[in-house]
Amino acid sequence: MDYKEIVAFYGLDALWAEIGRTLKPERQAHTRGVMETAHRLALKYGADGRKAVIAAMFHDYFRGAGDEELDGLVGRYGLDARLKGRPSLSHGKIAAEHMRERHGFEDAELLDAVRFHTTGRAGMALLEKVIYLADCIEPSRDYEEAGLLRGLEETAGLDAALEAALLGSMAYVREKGEELDGDTVKAYEFLRNGGAALLTNKEIAMRAAETLCAKKGIDVTLIDVKDVSSYADFIVIASGSNERQVGSLADDVEDALGKIGALPRHIEGRAPSGWILMDYGDLLVNVFSRDQRATYNIEQLWSDCETITVEG
Ligand SMILES: [Fe+2]
Ligand SMILES: [Fe+2]
Numbered sequence: 001m002d003y004k005e006i007v008a009f010y011g012l013d014a015l016w017a018e019i020g021r022t023l024k025p026e027r028q029a030h031t032r033g034v035m036e037t038a039h040r041l042a043l044k045y046g047a048d049g050r051k052a053v054i055a056a057m058f059h060d061y062f063r064g065a066g067d068e069e070l071d072g073l074v075g076r077y078g079l080d081a082r083l084k085g086r087p088s089l090s091h092g093k094i095a096a097e098h099m100r101e102r103h104g105f106e107d108a109e110l111l112d113a114v115r116f117h118t119t120g121r122a123g124m125a126l127l128e129k130v131i132y133l134a135d136c137i138e139p140s141r142d143y144e145e146a147g148l149l150r151g152l153e154e155t156a157g158l159d160a161a162l163e164a165a166l167l168g169s170m171a172y173v174r175e176k177g178e179e180l181d182g183d184t185v186k187a188y189e190f191l192r193n194g195g196a197a198l199l200t201n202k203e204i205a206m207r208a209a210e211t212l213c214a215k216k217g218i219d220v221t222l223i224d225v226k227d228v229s230s231y232a233d234f235i236v237i238a239s240g241s242n243e244r245q246v247g248s249l250a251d252d253v254e255d256a257l258g259k260i261g262a263l264p265r266h267i268e269g270r271a272p273s274g275w276i277l278m279d280y281g282d283l284l285v286n287v288f289s290r291d292q293r294a295t296y297n298i299e300q301l302w303s304d305c306e307t308i309t310v311e312g
Helices: 003-009 013-022 025-045 049-059 067-076 087-103 108-115 126-137 144-156 158-175 182-192 201-214 243-259 290-296
Strands: 218-224 234-240 266-268 275-279 283-289 306-309
Touching: 003 013, 003 025, 003 049, 013 049, 025 049, 025 126, 025 158, 049 087, 049 108, 049 126, 067 087, 087 108, 108 126, 126 144, 126 158, 144 158, 158 182, 182 243, 201 218, 201 234, 201 243, 201 283, 234 243, 234 290, 243 275, 243 283, 283 290
Parallel strands: 234 283
Antiparallel strands: 218 234, 218 306, 266 275, 275 283
């Protein structure tokens, strides 16, 4: 299907008329190509076709905007200040905020596909992969690597082509002498490692505990609570000797688990409060200051459960 048929099929004519009009001609051709390719990949791999088309429509909405406008929007939307002066990284994050604010899109899967279309990230969802790859291989991309990636997608599938695309993107950034984006490195490692889906909850919990040990966390404890808790299978507890270490231990766990594709659902508390709780769904990681650990003594709550000794 070409983009016109796709747009009509999903009843997106009015939205496309509005978005397409604002894009420069060369950006329009690219965006139409991403819409068609993303739609095809979405149907092939089982992602939502309509969301793929909408994400493609918006992904480069701010690509041609001036640095000043983009930097202003980074501030207005409360995005990471490090995005200022880096339009190639900021345009996707800004587009996602714009979609939410101006067009009322709230769907996290849709917004994340736009948000991470230039960097990728560990634990990329299917729709994120589809948009990332479609952006690289849509028909108007005429560099040699795009041809190779198209072939790889056909013969080896989405993940293999995406892994190669991420590797190519890292090589390109290095060649230009620019700093590699941490999310891209993590996305590549995530794909290389086959993603967290291959690991059990216990293995992920062990990885968290081992990381805490390796980073000199104090009294690292892993408790198996799956028989008695309805909200988690494993709880990991460690203390840091000072506020800085509490913060860095939590960061180290987030990095280590990110590499295997496990992302926290949310993180509560900050280092100065003496307790950071990282919620990974079936795994809860608690990093305490010594005082707060003694105060809360959460090990006591689970004293009947099996404690697994972890050594760094
Ligand atoms: Fe882009
Ligand atoms: Fe693009």
